[in-house]
Structure formats: structure tokens, C-alpha cells
Amino acid sequence: MRSVGFLVFDGFQVMGLAALSVFELANLLSGQAHYDIHMLSDTGGRVRNSLGFGIETAAVGDVFHDTTITTGSLLAKPAPSALLDYLRTASTRSRRVAGICTGAFLLAEAGLLDGRRATTHWGHARSLATRFPKVRVEEDRIFIQDGNLWTSAGMSAGIDLALALLEEDLGREMARSVARAMVVYLRRPGGQSQFSTLLELEPKSDRVRRALTYAKENLRNELSVEELAEAASLSPRQFSRVFRQETGQSPAKAVEHLRLEVARAMMEEGRHPMDVIARETGFADRERMRRAFLRSFGQPPQVMRRLADHERHVGTA
Known part of the structure; x- marks a missing residue:
């Protein structure tokens, strides 16, 4: 079983949770427990999302996961130091580390994207490039993989990123089956434009x-x-x-x-x-x-x- 650590913080964008449905449906459609999801935050306990309701989390600590994903917020803001420390260690302990939407700002703030290619929501791409000039920001991308680091554009692009992670793990047919179950027209390749x-x-x-x-x-x-x-x-x-x-x-x-x-x-x-x-x-x-x-x-x-x-x-x- 592959464990997925999903990092959230106060005011995180609720749409980011949609990416977790990819792993949930992979378990359901295959009839096997391929993924085990762990909700994490800097202090643990109930964390409010952008709509104001809370979800229960465990505090980050010394346990690391096969895949670590951090979501973002509607307005990029500095991350709790505990999450940044956790991400720095996760980059060497997890097989993959991903940032959905403005989650790329957390990866950049932790220093993980220096010299790397990355993307984020088009509305925040210029800010990412300005705040972190060592990051090679490509603003017109759905998602980007650079080594073991993955970043995605905003909103629904987190689903595309999660489907790509699933395809890497369990193959193209499973990713297509999950996409069909989610009524996703197609899994967009990472290089596709954010604009339609x-x-x-x-x-x-x-x-x-x-x-x-x-x-x-x-x-x-x-x-x-x-x-x-x-x-x-x-x-x-x-x-x-x-x-x-x-x-x-x-x-x-x-x-x-x-x-x-x-x-x-x-x-x-x-x-x-x-x-x-x-x-x-x-x-x-x-x-x-x-x-x-x-x-x-x-x-x-x-x-x-x-x-x-x-x-x-x-x-x-």
C-alpha cells in the first residue's frame, strides 16, 4: 500500500481536496487498498478550509509518506515553519513531493524548487516568479514534473496531477478508468495550456x-x-x-x-x-x-x- 500525506493549513482552498478522489476511486475500482491517505497540518487537530468548515488532521512529525502533497490557498501566504521543515525532509524521504495550485509557493519557500521547473495557477505565476527568482516558472502549464517534484496549476488541475501520479503507479488503464468515473473528459497532459x-x-x-x-x-x-x-x-x-x-x-x-x-x-x-x-x-x-x-x-x-x-x-x- 502506498501512503499519501496531504498537507493543509488554515484557509486552504477546498477544491484541492478533489485530488484525493483520484486515490479513493483507484482503491474502489480496483477492489484493493492501493492508497492510504493521511491528512496533516503543522499542529494537528481541526483545520478550517476556505469555506470555513474544518477537517481533522494529524500533526506533522517524524513519519513520512510515499507521496507528500501540499495544497494551496486562494491567496498565497507564508507557510507555517513546521510545514516548511517537514517538506524539506520529505523531499529526501518521500518518493514524490507535489504542490497543487499555490502549494508551489510552499515548495519554493522551502527552497525545493530552486533551479527547477514549476507551475501554479496562472493568476499567481508572475508573483511566484518574482518572489522566487531561482524557480523556472512556466505559467501556461497544467502540471510539471521535475525529478521527484510535481507542481500543478489551480483548481481542477490538481485532479490532472493526481491522475498522472496514479498512472505512474498503476498504469494508463487504471488512470483512464478513474477519469471516467470522475466524469473527467480526458486526463490533460501536463504540457497542455491552462487556457481553453x-x-x-x-x-x-x-x-x-x-x-x-x-x-x-x-x-x-x-x-x-x-x-x-x-x-x-x-x-x-x-x-x-x-x-x-x-x-x-x-x-x-x-x-x-x-x-x-x-x-x-x-x-x-x-x-x-x-x-x-x-x-x-x-x-x-x-x-x-x-x-x-x-x-x-x-x-x-x-x-x-x-x-x-x-x-x-x-x-x-
Whole structure:
């Protein structure tokens, strides 16, 4: 059985607890007790979270765990010295140490991230880089592994990090089963952007939202204006006009961004040949996909894949 020590402190962000459901469901779905969870704090006893209710914890001490995870808070603040001391020792005694959201600030304050790559919630990334200039902050990442240290973006990204830890322990199929049970659409690779094309477009009407959701779910299709207009229950002319008014983009440009987002995620997972990625995301062929990558990222997909492969190898070295 693998023990997980989960560190909390007064006012910790309640969403961080969602990551623990990954380990809970791994036990339930496998019918085996793979994980044993221990809630820890600097003094022990009841600790209040960001919503004001408390959970029971044990005080940190001389017992260390296979995996040590610290969560964060809505506003990054100095950590209790006992937690920092515990994290410093855990970095040499635990197989893995992770910080969810602004938990990266605790790891940095303990000196564990000096010279390391790390991420955090996009809203706090600049502050992390300013306060801890020795940390190589990459603000547009879902999660990052650098040796035995893991950090994640905020909110739901803690679930992605926990699923990656689970996959490392029990394999891809178990991680996929847990993701399905949690109704997670897919486990995002760590290199995926924290920003979503659908969120960035911010359509105002249900009809345009419906068309974009249809496009995301049917990327292999041509996704012509006529096809999208039908999904929105509008005429092609009316759809084009409304779409541009609400998003500031043409339907064709928005669809290209959706294709690029999914293609990049598949590329960074490293499991699919380029021809398959081009076909599955609706680019039809590698040359068309290459041109789109150059327009948006300034680099061809082959270069971005090599960079992602290098980061995975560095992270697991």
C-alpha cells in the first residue's frame, strides 16, 4: 500500500481536496487498498478550509509518506515553519513531493524548487516568479514534473496531477478508468495550456455555444459554415454574422484554434503518429496541420513534439 500525506493549513482552498478522489476511486475500482491517505497540518487537530468548515488532521512529525502533497490557498501566504521543515525532509524521504495550485509557493519557500521547473495557477505565476527568482516558472502549464517534484496549476488541475501520479503507479488503464468515473473528459497532459479555446471565445448565446461544442466533438468533420449553422439552428449568413459579433473571430478561425488545441494536446501525450493526429483533428493531412502550427505558434509540429518529448524525459530522469 502506498501512503499519501496531504498537507493543509488554515484557509486552504477546498477544491484541492478533489485530488484525493483520484486515490479513493483507484482503491474502489480496483477492489484493493492501493492508497492510504493521511491528512496533516503543522499542529494537528481541526483545520478550517476556505469555506470555513474544518477537517481533522494529524500533526506533522517524524513519519513520512510515499507521496507528500501540499495544497494551496486562494491567496498565497507564508507557510507555517513546521510545514516548511517537514517538506524539506520529505523531499529526501518521500518518493514524490507535489504542490497543487499555490502549494508551489510552499515548495519554493522551502527552497525545493530552486533551479527547477514549476507551475501554479496562472493568476499567481508572475508573483511566484518574482518572489522566487531561482524557480523556472512556466505559467501556461497544467502540471510539471521535475525529478521527484510535481507542481500543478489551480483548481481542477490538481485532479490532472493526481491522475498522472496514479498512472505512474498503476498504469494508463487504471488512470483512464478513474477519469471516467470522475466524469473527467480526458486526463490533460501536463504540457497542455491552462487556457481553453472555448473559454477564450466566450460566446454569449446558447446557439453559438452549441455550435462550438458541436465543433469540438466533431473535429474530424469538415465543419463548414453550413454545418455549424445547422448545429446552431441558424441560416449560414445569420450564423456567420452572429458568430463574429459574439467571438470577434470568423467560424473558420475559431475551428482552426480548436483543432490546434486538441492536436497540440495529442502531440504532447506522445502516443499518436503525426498522420493520425492530423486526421483525428480534421486537418486532413500533415502539411495543412504544419501550416496552421506555423501561423499560430511560429514552430512546426515536429519541433513542438520534440520539445514535449524532451520535457517528459527530463521530468522522469
